[in-house]
Amino acid sequence: MTVLQTREVFWTISPIGKAAFYFLAAVSVLLFLYGVYERFARYTRAADDPLPRLDDLPGRVVSAATTVLSNRKLFDRDRYGGLMHALIVWGFLTLLIGTTILGIDIDLFRPATALLTGEERSFFVGDFYLSYSLVMDAFGFLFVVGVGMALYRRYAARNWRLHGRHTSLEDDAFVWTLFLLGVGGYVVEALRIVGTGMPDHEAVSFVGYFVAYVFAVLGLDPAAAESLYWWGWWSHALLALGFVALVPYAKPFHMLSSFANVVTHDEKAGKRLPGVPADLDHVNADDVDDFTWKEQLDQDACTKCGRCSAVCPAKASGRPLDPRDVILDLKSYREALDAGRTEEKPIIADGGESVVDSETMESCMACMACMDACPVDIEHLTSFTRMNRQLTDEGAVRPQVQEVFQNLMGKGNTFGDSPRKRADWADDLDFDVADAREEDVEFLWYVGDYPSYDDRNKAVARALARIFEAAGVSYGILYEDEKHDGNDVRRVGEEFLFLELAGHHVESFEDCEFEKIVCTDPHSFNTMRNEYPEVDFGEFADDPVMPFEYDGHWNADGEIPVYHYTQVVEELVGSNRLGLTGTELDYTVTYHDPCHLGRYNDVYDAPREIIRATGVTLDEMPRNREDSFCCGGGGGGLWMEFDEEPKPSEERLREALEDTDSGPDVEKFVVACPMCMTMYEDGRKTGGYEGEIDIVDITELLVEALDAKAGVGSGSTTAGPGSPSTAD
Missing domain, CATH: 3.40.50 (Rossmann fold)
Known part of the structure; x- marks a missing residue:
């Protein structure tokens, strides 16, 4: 007799049990949807983000899906972690898709065929069923292997990145739930195979069949397997439904928030910082909702993986900065405040009760290593700069930095030297350096503060001038009209001083005839290439405090190329x-x-x-x-x-x-x-x-x-x- 190659989905489950399952599944889905809605609705109370985050949304989604499915960023610097996560992601998605296919067959295809033809039919038979079973068993096995790797790394190897101030039982529950779901699925499958007499076609489910063979060798007979199956099926089902229901309320939410974060990330994050609006609304970090919805999404997307911590030079040097902890501190405070578990307190302050200590932010080198290492595109530097702006606005910066600000406001350079000495480095050259304000040149050379005033770096300026001369390059400098570029001024939080310096330079550029800009300093190169064009100077040109009248965007279309000297x-x-x-x-x-x-x-x-x-x-x-x-x-x-x-x-x-x-x-x-x-x-x-x-x-x-x-x-x-x- 030919055995139908399929299986009974609700084997041993009574009609009442099926009804209870569908009721619990509905409740689980509703809790999931409500939780997701609440999470994303929370972002509407946050400040608007000044950058376009949803332009070309289809392209963003495709790009994000490619990043997530390839696990490209997870393999960077950590092949073990990349492989581990790839196995978990691919296995989980395959199991999710497989469950969805099964649901379509049971809840849509079978009722539809019964209604249209009077005979219930199923595509969950024959070759389709065998192929389905093989794929599900294979990818389910990869999923279990990936979770096993995660358990080994967390508990046996004790990888330091996975343990810290924000490590909690939630992290343990998450990884163990995944493990029990993966292993439990094979146990339930093996009980069914034993209970139905070890059908030959079930051998395609090679993992489940192997476990069933082990059960049989240990003396488990079909009757006992059938009795145990009911308990195993319900245990597995309740764990799965509970997991779905709790996704928005715990660590598993990162499966959604991380993808959303990758979709909405800024390709130029860090290299360009969001400016301040002319109405000065939500400029600093007075309270938790001054952080934009994207910054709050950053907080929710953090998976506590510690990759940012591992590459942070401040942390490696013993400074009190751990990028992961700062992001999670902000998240924990926001959630506690929303739940009424804490009183309002300063986001950042010098000592005392605050969410983040000022010394922590002063420790940041703005090197962007944390952002480069983050697999979910968290834009740490944006939030860090917001808190630095709060400190600067309150005057709570170190005396050395205050002195730098005073030098810049008074002399236009961080050394406090006379602007007339800015080109003195060129005095020892045996040729003249052209004045770009007086003659047309191909390259306007922005020399920078240190090559202009620091004795050791003056040699660098002279060396570059010699190279330009030897190659016959047409170049000139601004002499005393050159000031500090403002890149690091902006990153320590002095946004308005940055605007003053940038406005001064774009006006100076407009008064010169040149084709390209070349910078000695990568910091100058970055800010002139990526940040000056982003500033709408017209918003601030009428402000009597601002020493410029330039109205509009400078170099918005990139018609003036900006280079570093090495290029x-x-x-x-x-x-x-x-x-x-x-x-x-x-x-x-x-x-x-x-x-x-x-x-x-x-x-x-x-x-x-x-x-x-x-x-x-x-x-x-x-x-x-x-x-x-x-x-x-x-x-x-x-x-x-x-x-x-x-x-x-x-x-x-x-x-x-x-x-x-x-x-x-x-x-x-x-x-x-x-x-x-x-x-x-x-x-x-x-x-x-x-x-x-x-x-x-x-x-x-x-x-x-x-x-x-x-x-x-x-x-x-x-x-x-x-x-x-x-x-x-």
């Missing part, structure tokens, strides 16, 4: 305008990717091409490109002193000398950022590396190669260990 010089080298042969220098160097050049703006290859063109051997550090470790100078860190051990710059130099393949044979540590130069020169002294490695800028390395080609001593451009540059 321009790489093209000069590539087109052989400097005449290098690639054999001029012969020693080993390593290169540090500046955060604002690499992670912020994806400029990785140009600096390396220049370095290799000099003939040196480039030995990469283990943490390079987007994984580069911050020097510690960003986000105002250059202007503050911290009690930290080791300093980020010291740790990075140690990495260069101990963790690269060449180790102590690395002679020079190459940078492409004036802030990095300053931080690493300091770290070389405080870390005891003065006699072991030199800190040089790419421009200095290139000029050394040009001098070697011309037969000139290399001492004219770079400094020896512990000594000032002879070019000064």
Whole structure:
């Protein structure tokens, strides 16, 4: 006799039991929908987000689905975690789709065929059933393996990232519920197979069949299996329905909020910060609803994975910042406030009762490593800057930072030196640097504060000027009309000073005739490329406090290209305008990717091409490109002193000398950022590396190669260990 290749879905479940199941399923779905509605309705009480988050929504959804299904960001830096999550996601989605297909057959297809033909039919038979069973068993097995990997990492390996101040029983309940759902499904399946006499066609359910075989070997007979099945089926069903009902109210909500967060993320998050509206509404962080709906969605999307914590240089240096804890502190406070479990308190303050301590935010280097590592696109820096704006508005910033603000307001530079001295670095050159205010040039060169005033970085400015001259580049500078770019001023929370500086510069740019802008400093490059065009200067031009009259957006269409010097010089080298042969220098160097050049703006290859063109051997550090470790100078860190051990710059130099393949044979540590130069020169002294490695800028390395080609001593451009540059 031919056995129908299918199975009875509600085997041993009575009609009353089926009715009870459908009732509980309806309640579960209603609780789920209400919870999701409440969650998203909460965001309507938050401030509006100034950035377009839902433009090209179909494209955003497709992109987010690709990111989530590929687990691309989860494999970054953590292959074990990426594989673990991929198995769980793919397994869970397959089981969800399989359950949905089964529901369609039982609740739609069978009743419809009975109504239309008078005979109930099912597609859950034959080849379809066999294929369905094979796929469900295979992906269910992958799901159990993935959850098992998660259990091992959390409880056996005790991965430190998974444990912290916000770890709770909720996390344990979540992972164990997934495990019980996965394993329980196979137990129920095995009981059914044993209870129905081990049908041969059920062998396609290879995991369930194997478990059934084990049960049979242990002496479980069909009658006992049938009796146990009822209990197993209801246990499994109640656990599954309870899980669905609780999704919006606990950690599983991240399955929805994380996807929504990826859909609504800003491609330029961090590299451009949201500005302040002219009405100054919801500018700072006075209360929890000053955070925009996207910032609150960020909080709900956090899965506590700790990837941001693992890459944060502030945390690694012992500063009181853990990006994960800040995001979760804000979430916990919002939820407790909504539930009436806490009184209102300041979001951020210096000591005392507040959600976040001011020292925590002062510790942030704005390096964006947390955002790069986050698999669900949380935009930490946006919320961090909002809290910094609150501190600045209250005057609760460090004295060193207050002094910097005063210098900028009075002199236009962080050193407090006279604007007339801004171009003094060029006095020792044997050629004149053009004044872009008086003659047309191809490149308007924004030199920056440190190359203009800091003795060590003046050598970098001179080296770059020599390169431009040697290649016949048409360039000019603004002389005393150049001021600080405002990038880090904005990141420590002084938004209006940033607007003043940006407004001054765009007016200066308008008075000059040039085709492109080139910046020495990646920080300047970032803000002029990504932030100046975003500012509607017209909103503030009439404000008597603002020293500019420029009305509208500057460079909104990107008609004026903005470059970092490495991009321009790489093209000069590539087109052989400097005449290098690639054999001029012969020693080993390593290169540090500046955060604002690499992670912020994806400029990785140009600096390396220049370095290799000099003939040196480039030995990469283990943490390079987007994984580069911050020097510690960003986000105002250059202007503050911290009690930290080791300093980020010291740790990075140690990495260069101990963790690269060449180790102590690395002679020079190459940078492409004036802030990095300053931080690493300091770290070389405080870390005891003065006699072991030199800190040089790419421009200095290139000029050394040009001098070697011309037969000139290399001492004219770079400094020896512990000594000032002879070019000064």
